[in-house]
């Protein structure tokens with residue numbers, strides 16, 4: 230059973246508050262050294278809220294598998310970061326340090342990446358998913374940024390992290406939660422019904438989606454592993470929406486193809502896996518048990534060289550595809566950190582550069598309290614708005630009220646930032662409440678954009 234320690238983490242660990250391994254919605258992930266062993270760990274700090282408690286519990290339940298990042302222990306400490314008027318209870322997750330980088334970044338640097346390598350990588354990810362699904366847990370945010378290599382060594386295992394959206398699957402996962410490009414038709418359908426219910430205020434019609442969504446995401450990841458670009462893309466890249474109508478239609482209809490140039494030499498077994506995962510009807514979609522028993526994974530896959538690393542690493546070769554949805558991807562890059570989907574510019578992508586910059590920032594400084602670079606309340610308050618958007622409760626009026634309250638706080642903490650004011654006004658904010666229906670997903674995406682701009686200006 231998970232026991233959250235209430236002693237100070239600094240009794241046992243030296244936390245380097247300046248070195249950041251990566252930054253997500255919940256803030257930066259840091260490096261810490263255990264005092265009595267000298268061993269290094271990753272520390273994820275999250276504000277102590279029900280959502281964070283759920284993340285910790287889900288991660289704890291799944292930890293201990295060779296392809297899931299280990300959660301060693303959790304501290305609950307009151308921390309006051311610079312710019313905060315008072316301390317706040319936070320959960321500090323002591324995680325296995327993953328030093329080898331994210332999935333597609335690593336592949337972009339790999340020479341001689343073959344279908345056999347892709348199958349091996351897929352098997353590792355599939356085993357992690359099998360472990361979760363076996364516990365009746367859906368991850369709900371399967372994406373390359375959440376697949377990390379243990380080290381830079383050739384045989385390093387890949388492991389799944391970030392249980393921020395994981396949920397016990399009771400066959401009725403109510404929150405429409407997704408990262409665009411990895412989203413399944415069920416999630417879109419859930420979202421559509423959800424909107425309709427909100428509009429009609431008819432809450433009797435339930436909407437559901439389940440572990441099959443993880444399988445869909447896996448299908449998208451495998452497709453990109455094989456060729457370097459995503460199966461679904463927008464015909465109208467100028468759209469500001471994360472998923473515009475044309476992309477939505479393609480996902481709903483399962484419209485994608487295997488362009489000859491990259492897929493001609495790919496085995497039928499690999500294509501069969503993709504087809505059976507990107508299957509619109511979840512009843513027909515492969516389960517994780519079926520995937521791990523598929524001959525593409527159980528028998529040796531062909532040693533055919535894949536072009537995906539080249540596409541991931543070389544901008545020129547991606548232009549043909551990227552041109553189709555360039556501006557859409559630009560928006561996506563800002564909003565969802567899709568390092569997987571964009572042309573990697575001369576090997577390195579801007580998000581990774583950003584992360585490296587954050588990591589390099591103040592490398593020589595190692596103090597515990599107060600950490601010199603921490604998110605100010607303005608940023609925390611924006612994260613609260615995103616959380617209110619991403620985790621609506623069933624009672625629509627309550628969700629709206631929660632969102633409005635968090636918007637009020639965010640506006641007061643970001644009084645010097647005109648873009649937030651403009652943004653909420655666009656969503657019909659009248660100074661006190663939203664006069665019209667708010668597209669929660671759209672709002673969360675746009676707030677993330679503001680967050681990123683703030684973060685960039687803090688480098």
Ligand SMILES: Nc1ncnc2c1ncn2[C@@H]1O[C@H](COP(=O)(O)OP(=O)(O)OP(=O)(O)O)[C@@H](O)[C@H]1O
Pocket residue numbers: 250251252253254255256258271273298324325326327328331374375377390391392393
């Ligand atoms: N154990 C780890 N070792 C090394 N780096 C890590 C580790 N955990 C997370 N990271 C880095 O930090 C980033 C953010 O972590 P994580 O995804 O857990 O945070 P989050 O706030 O939940 O993010 P998201 O915005 O994706 O929901 C990861 O993409 C990864 O680059």
